[in-house]
Amino acid sequence: MDYTIFAVAVFVVALLVFGGVVLIRPRRPGAGRQAPPAEGSGATATAPAAEEEGERSGAAGAEPQAPPAEAPAPPAAPEIETPPPSAGRLVRLRARLARSQSALGQGLLNILASDTLDDDAWEEIEDTLITADVGVTSASQIVEGLRTKVKVLGTRSPDEVRAMLREELLAQIGPDMDRTVHTGPHQGRPGVVMVVGVNGTGKTTTTGKLARVLVGDGKSVVLGAADTFRAAAADQLETWGSRVGAPVVRKDEGADPASVAFDAVSRGVDEGADSVIVDTAGRLHTKTGLMDELGKVKRVVEKKSQVDDVLLVLDATTGQNGLRQARVFAEAVAVSGIVLTKLDGTAKGGIIIQVQRELGVPVKLVGLGEGPDDLAPFDPEEFVDALLEEA
């Protein structure tokens, strides 16, 4: 009986010792945990193997290593892009221009090629031009010019018709206007460009795209987010800037736009940048408010450096309404150039003629799409050739 009790006691103790060894033995870190699928990174995929190796080679009796705390991956540095230079951009975008504008060109060519050019035909030509936003005055001047040429010419081959229409349109667009965007440094100071216009016309996008054009031409650029009405506008500009390595000067929403502009120009001067581009707010409903604000931005900037260009951004799809708004801006600040955006989205390219005539300033840049490099210096000959091209 005593032996039986002793044997049972020995068995129980043995069982406890064995169970303790099995249960208390430290578990391998990570064991029983499913590793997250490696996302194609070699470093991530080899980490558990390294852990295992350390455990195997570790000194006997060493404390089990706690799994290393997973440090958050540092944010990847944004990749700096190298945009294409400005030269040849309109040539690259010519197909897009031809697609949107050739209905106008072909319409005019077809009427001009008809056997009889009577009063109705001339009226149709004038209407076609007016429908394309050329403006009444320019449309009647084009028709007058064409009528005279047809009379002098007598006969009309398709090539002759094309050549005379090309000549008339070019004369209206003004091939000799100075369309230089003054972005280059002078007297040790950066070229300063202010971008103005109604919100939604593509103003912030144009500021970003212009920075790309300049960086593509090898220039260093500082951007000023003086549209302080909307924090998202500054965020948008920062994204554009970071893609091409252009610093963006910004302040909190509601900050004084003039002080942002001043700081941007100061930074451009201090850093020896080639150009500073300042995006401004357009959400101002009264002309007096607009004049006060844009006037102040310009005055304050000019304490530091002259403003070399004031570009007015105009959405080509907004027609007469857009023109009315453009007039208000032109009265508020001395505009020196126009950026016509969204020309890819309208067949009314005639707005180029009308806006130049109305405001007396040249179209310097055109937007032909939402892509980052779809802004091009405006070239009248390329434009007219695309207009007269078959799509």
Ligand SMILES: Nc1nc2c(ncn2[C@@H]2O[C@H](COP(=O)(O)OP(=O)(O)OP(=O)(O)O)[C@@H](O)[C@H]2O)c(=O)[nH]1
């Ligand atoms: N198709 C086309 N879209 C354009 C062009 N330029 C700008 N856009 C688009 O127009 C929209 C408005 O552009 P924004 O730059 O935000 O306009 P904004 O004038 O700065 O207005 P806020 O950002 O509200 O200040 C965006 O979706 C742009 O991608 C262009 O040339 N063609």
